[in-house]
Amino acid sequence: MFESYTIKDIAKALGVSTSTVSRALKGSYEIGAETKKLVQEYAEKVNYRPNPIALSLKDQKSHSIGVVVCEVANDYFSQAINGIESIAYNLGYHVIITQTHESFDRETVNVQHLLSRHVDGLLVSLSAQTTDTSQYKYLHEKGFPIVFFDRIAADINTHRVVADNFKGAFDATELLIKSGFKKIAHLTNSNNLSITVERLNGFKAALAKHGIEFKPGYLKNCEHGGMIYDEIEFAVKALLAMDDRPEAVFIGSDRLTINCMSILKKLGVKVPDDLALAGFTNSEVVDLFDPPLTVVRQPAFQIGQKATELLIKTIESKWPVEDFTTERVDTLLIERLSSQKLK
Amino acid sequence: MFESYTIKDIAKALGVSTSTVSRALKGSYEIGAETKKLVQEYAEKVNYRPNPIALSLKDQKSHSIGVVVCEVANDYFSQAINGIESIAYNLGYHVIITQTHESFDRETVNVQHLLSRHVDGLLVSLSAQTTDTSQYKYLHEKGFPIVFFDRIAADINTHRVVADNFKGAFDATELLIKSGFKKIAHLTNSNNLSITVERLNGFKAALAKHGIEFKPGYLKNCEHGGMIYDEIEFAVKALLAMDDRPEAVFIGSDRLTINCMSILKKLGVKVPDDLALAGFTNSEVVDLFDPPLTVVRQPAFQIGQKATELLIKTIESKWPVEDFTTERVDTLLIERLSSQKLK
DNA sequence: GTGAAAGCGCTAACAC
DNA sequence: GTGTTAGCGCTTTCAC
Numbered sequence: 271m272f273e274s275y276t277i278k279d280i281a282k283a284l285g286v287s288t289s290t291v292s293r294a295l296k297g298s299y300e301i302g303a304e305t306k307k308l309v310q311e312y313a314e315k316v317n318y319r320p321n322p323i324a325l326s327l328k329d330q331k332s333h334s335i336g337v338v339v340c341e342v343a344n345d346y347f348s349q350a351i352n353g354i355e356s357i358a359y360n361l362g363y364h365v366i367i368t369q370t371h372e373s374f375d376r377e378t379v380n381v382q383h384l385l386s387r388h389v390d391g392l393l394v395s396l397s398a399q400t401t402d403t404s405q406y407k408y409l410h411e412k413g414f415p416i417v418f419f420d421r422i423a424a425d426i427n428t429h430r431v432v433a434d435n436f437k438g439a440f441d442a443t444e445l446l447i448k449s450g451f452k453k454i455a456h457l458t459n460s461n462n463l464s465i466t467v468e469r470l471n472g473f474k475a476a477l478a479k480h481g482i483e484f485k486p487g488y489l490k491n492c493e494h495g496g497m498i499y500d501e502i503e504f505a506v507k508a509l510l511a512m513d514d515r516p517e518a519v520f521i522g523s524d525r526l527t528i529n530c531m532s533i534l535k536k537l538g539v540k541v542p543d544d545l546a547l548a549g550f551t552n553s554e555v556v557d558l559f560d561p562p563l564t565v566v567r568q569p570a571f572q573i574g575q576k577a578t579e580l581l582i583k584t585i586e587s588k589w590p591v592e593d594f595t596t597e598r599v600d601t602l603l604i605e606r607l608s609s610q611k612l613k
Numbered sequence: 614m615f616e617s618y619t620i621k622d623i624a625k626a627l628g629v630s631t632s633t634v635s636r637a638l639k640g641s642y643e644i645g646a647e648t649k650k651l652v653q654e655y656a657e658k659v660n661y662r663p664n665p666i667a668l669s670l671k672d673q674k675s676h677s678i679g680v681v682v683c684e685v686a687n688d689y690f691s692q693a694i695n696g697i698e699s700i701a702y703n704l705g706y707h708v709i710i711t712q713t714h715e716s717f718d719r720e721t722v723n724v725q726h727l728l729s730r731h732v733d734g735l736l737v738s739l740s741a742q743t744t745d746t747s748q749y750k751y752l753h754e755k756g757f758p759i760v761f762f763d764r765i766a767a768d769i770n771t772h773r774v775v776a777d778n779f780k781g782a783f784d785a786t787e788l789l790i791k792s793g794f795k796k797i798a799h800l801t802n803s804n805n806l807s808i809t810v811e812r813l814n815g816f817k818a819a820l821a822k823h824g825i826e827f828k829p830g831y832l833k834n835c836e837h838g839g840m841i842y843d844e845i846e847f848a849v850k851a852l853l854a855m856d857d858r859p860e861a862v863f864i865g866s867d868r869l870t871i872n873c874m875s876i877l878k879k880l881g882v883k884v885p886d887d888l889a890l891a892g893f894t895n896s897e898v899v900d901l902f903d904p905p906l907t908v909v910r911q912p913a914f915q916i917g918q919k920a921t922e923l924l925i926k927t928i929e930s931k932w933p934v935e936d937f938t939t940e941r942v943d944t945l946l947i948e949r950l951s952s953q954k955l956k
Numbered sequence: 957g958t959g960a961a962a963g964c965g966c967t968a969a970c971a972c
Numbered sequence: 973g974t975g976t977t978a979g980c981g982c983t984t985t986c987a988c
Contacts, residue, residue: 274731276981287959292983302957319729323675324981326666327964334707342698348691355685355710364677364730366707367698386662387707388617531901555896558874560903619965630975635967645973667965670980 275318336384337367338394345552346524346570353574361582370397372495381405390585391415393577398460398495415584419577422464429580430596433568435465438601439472442548442566443520447480450611451518451546455488455509458522459495469522488516496525506533521549541608548609564609567602618661627655679727680710681737688895689867689913696917704925713740715838724748734758734928736920741803741838758927762920765807772923773939776911778808781944782815785891785909786863790823793954794861794889798831798852801865802838812865831859839868849876864892884951891952907952910945
């Protein structure tokens with residue numbers, strides 16, 4: 271096995287005490303210049319690294335943060351994790367990632383697991399199935415640092431970082447309207463999610479602004495957050511089978527947008543001729559699609575970074591934090607062929 | 614802050630000693646049935662969780678493994694990490710991910726960082742820039758567990774998990790040949806990488822089998838592993854500008870395949886009419902591309918799993934491991950429009 | 957200016 | 973059957 275030097279080894283080698291070594295290494299003023307130099311040079315020479323586990327045990331912090339997301343192999347979340355990691359790394363934390371696969375049970379198990387690992391705080395994006403947020407409420411009340419991002423718990427007053435989902439949805443919907451569509455459907459995620467509600471509101475607001483009535487029949491929710499292909503296919507087919515079939519659809523989630531394209535292609539429905547399309551996604555290759563996709567992009571990397579900064583600030587705060595912010599960052603609308611009305 | 618119960622709290626509350634609690638909790642036979650029950654019920658009640666940091670300090674293991682990859686926001690690696698995490702999670706390890714962004718310096722820093730965190734072992738996929746593997750050699754010789762996956766170090770005899778890159782390349786190239794192409798270029802990664810060499814060999818073997826001469830001019834390396842867009846664009850343009858311009862190109866990396874498509878589209882080069890294309894990628898949406906892409910997929914998830922299993926087995930081995938395996942898993946060739954010869 | 961020792965949470969060897 | 977204690981690596985208070 272691989273051994274590394276401890277403070278004790280250095281102390282023994284140099285014939286001083288461990289406390290001297292400890293102090294010398296952090297340049298304490300109490301240590302004589304030559305001793306200090308001696309110790310520091312020796313430590314350097316043997317490539318001494320303090321044992322972070324011992325430090326953690328001492329100061330009762332694990333220097334790790336737990337992340338709860340639905341899926342890593344998802345463009346939005348892999349980008350967000352990238353942001354999380356970049357901040358955590360710089361501030362000396364490491365990141366433990368867990369996936370819910372949109373299941374509430376799995377989410378609960380993950381949180382328990384992370385707590386048993388004594389993470390110093392939690393970065394959470396709720397699963398599509400989650401309605402009961404009491405475990406977070408309990409922890410939050412006990413003073414345990416939690417930051418929600420993307421899919422937040424409305425009833426827990428802690429730091430939150432989200433995209434401006436309302437505006438993102440509004441913009442995309444308005445774009446479809448301005449392209450000339452009036453019959454616009456909305457395919458979206460589980461109603462449990464904050465993002466679903468916000469995006470639906472943005473969708474409705476855009477319709478209202480342009481005097482278009484919201485038709486409940488044009489709204490399709492996929493309760494499993496796009497994890498179940500058949501559910502999406504069912505919803506898409508239902509839209510296509512309507513008497514007053516929509517001409518366009520605005521899609522409220524990354525996975526749904528991609529899967530919807532895939533289903534339409536399979537069914538031989540031409541985009542945008544038969545059905546125009548705009549949707550949320552963070553995929554970087556949608557301009558290579560046939561047709562190129564009109565999308566709402568979220569600054570996932572920055573969202574991950576901000577959430578992590580807030581979390582670590584909370585963790586390291588000397589005083590109980592009581593003042594919580596909700597950061598809202600802009601989305602980006604990119605128009606491509608899929609949302610255009612062809613002659 | 615958030616406090617949790619320790620063995621000491623339980624001992625005090627129950628008026629027994631800490632060792633009794635410790636033993637009772639692991640159901641030791643030395644403890645009387647009623648004491649055991651008492652302790653276990655109390656621990657359950659207060660939701661006791663052993664402090665993993667204390668355990669780590671005791672048995673000199675951090676129960677964490679370090680991962681070195683070039684990029685997380687890459688389909689192949691995010692899928693591999695998924696596999697890594699799934700195994701690590703089940704075996705009680707957590708995973709610290711670092712990214713090299715294809716830089717050797719960054720890789721060195723990352724390895725140092727991971728070692729300073731006292732990870733129990735390393736899962737490594739080399740950066741495109743790396744030629745000097747001495748840091749790994751040094752660690753390996755000291756008995757430190759390392760498993761290479763995907764981009765391996767040829768000169769270090771440790772566990773390795775790779776796709777059958779030779780065959781994957783061979784199959785894709787042969788497919789192009791069978792489609793009727795003879796002038797086939799190869800756009801690929803840095804020559805430093807094991808995968809580059811293996812895929813090139815597969816490419817050459819397929820040409821040879823069908824009596825086609827290998828033209829060095831048709832081989833383009835992107836030394837930065839596709840991180841620099843201009844480099845790829847330069848290579849693609851060079852191929853297109855050749856007197857004896859290739860009719861098809863086989864691409865040896867995920868990022869290059871996607872970027873090449875993007876460049877061809879920008880240049881107005883029609884695929885497969887003007888240039889047919891087949892390449893390695895693990896993107897799940899390439900069937901939505903225009904045109905749908907012919908690809909070689911790697912079982913990234915399984916590769917991640919296997920590598921992690923081997924690593925943890927090595928870590929937990931009671932004896933120094935001397936017998937190392939190289940696991941080679943099959944790739945999957947999926948034919949779509951991009952590789953077909955149109956009339 | 958430096959050393960001794962306690963303590964963080966847990967386990968295990970050694971009492972009794 | 974249960975308690976006492978040392979020790980994992982490090983910091984820090986208290987001595988000198």
